[in-house]
Amino acid sequence: MKHLHSGKVRDLYLTDEGHLLMVASDRVSAFDYILEPGIPDKGAILTQMSLWWFDQLADVVPNHIVQPGPDKRSVVCKPLKMVEVECVARGYLTGGGLAEYRATGTVSGVALPPGLEDGSRLPEPIFTPSTKAPMGEHDEPISFEQVVELVGAETADKLKEITINTYKKGAQIALDKGIIVADTKIELGWDSNGVLTLGDEVLTPDSSRFWPASEWQPGRTQPSFDKQFVRDWLTSPESGWDKASGTEPPALPAEVVDQTRRRYLEAYERLTGHSFTA
Known part of the structure; x- marks a missing residue:
């Protein structure tokens, strides 16, 4: 090979x-x-x-x-012909999203309510895409509007919809097993028929933050399985x-x-x- x-x-x-x-x-x-x-x-x-x-x-x-x-x-x-956008969904606030929120009150251009802490559950899961940087360089958060500029409005809408729906279903399945999925990153690309398709890995400890639901307590760093x-x-x-x-x-x-x-x-x-x- x-x-x-x-x-x-x-x-x-x-x-x-x-x-x-x-x-x-x-x-x-x-x-x-x-x-x-x-x-x-x-x-x-x-x-x-x-x-x-x-x-x-x-x-x-x-x-x-x-x-x-x-x-x-x-x-x-x-x-697959991979999309040049990192597709991230967040249901809880932590990590780089928390740092951005503390500085601007937003994450990837999405305005969030005041007073949120490390580990706070968001009112609804949000789409927080980033650039797909070469190995050794840093991915940078981008707004939905920037995704539209990169891939067009129709594809941007599909990326957001698939990412949020993947997160929602995965988060509910995991919660039933006692695990909170705080956020996750997925990779999408077009197959030979032009269908947006899930690639790489999905909902693993490398691509997601997993917290034990029984120990979740906003306002501190959460114990994790990742x-x-x-x-x-x-x-x-x-x-x-x-x-x-x-x-x-x-x-x-x-x-x-x-x-x-x-x-x-x-x-x-x-x-x-x-x-x-x-």
Whole structure:
């Protein structure tokens, strides 16, 4: 097979049949750096969770899956012409959205009520797109109007509708399992028939923020089942790393690697109801 591309987490190959083989590695990224070491079994967990979600969301949006791959970390999928917009939906306020709200009272141009805190539930889920920056550069929030300028009004409306509907269904399914989906990012592209199609991964701990519903408490940092645990360690005094320094982050300690793996496993098993086997 011909190697086409390696991203932060996934490697892409062209098969003899003209399909794509997408292989999820155990690499973990944060703040646009690929960190060392990887998280054992992470690639397989992400792939199996995405496959489960693609089935749950089949009535919301078509997906790119042709069949599972030769191992648990890979899938065979249709090639898509990807949209050059990161499609993000938020149901709760945290992270970069919270920082923008504190500065402007808005997120991606969407005005929000005053007085919201870290972890506040929003009145309705909102579409907060961003640019799709090359690896090593930062995605930047953009308004819906800017999306219209990039892709046209009709496509912009479809991106917003699919993103919000994907979030709403996924968030309700997860809440029934005791998990809050605070926000999520999805990748959309056109298939060979011109149909907007869900690609890459969906509703995983890499692309979403997962919080235990029983511990949700606005006004503080929420416990999580995602790689926020890695981000929090990197920005803590314990890591000794200055995010603004431009230097490579330090290696992750064994305890951080193990705790991150445990969080990914718990998210998978809570959501799907299946025990994970590598």
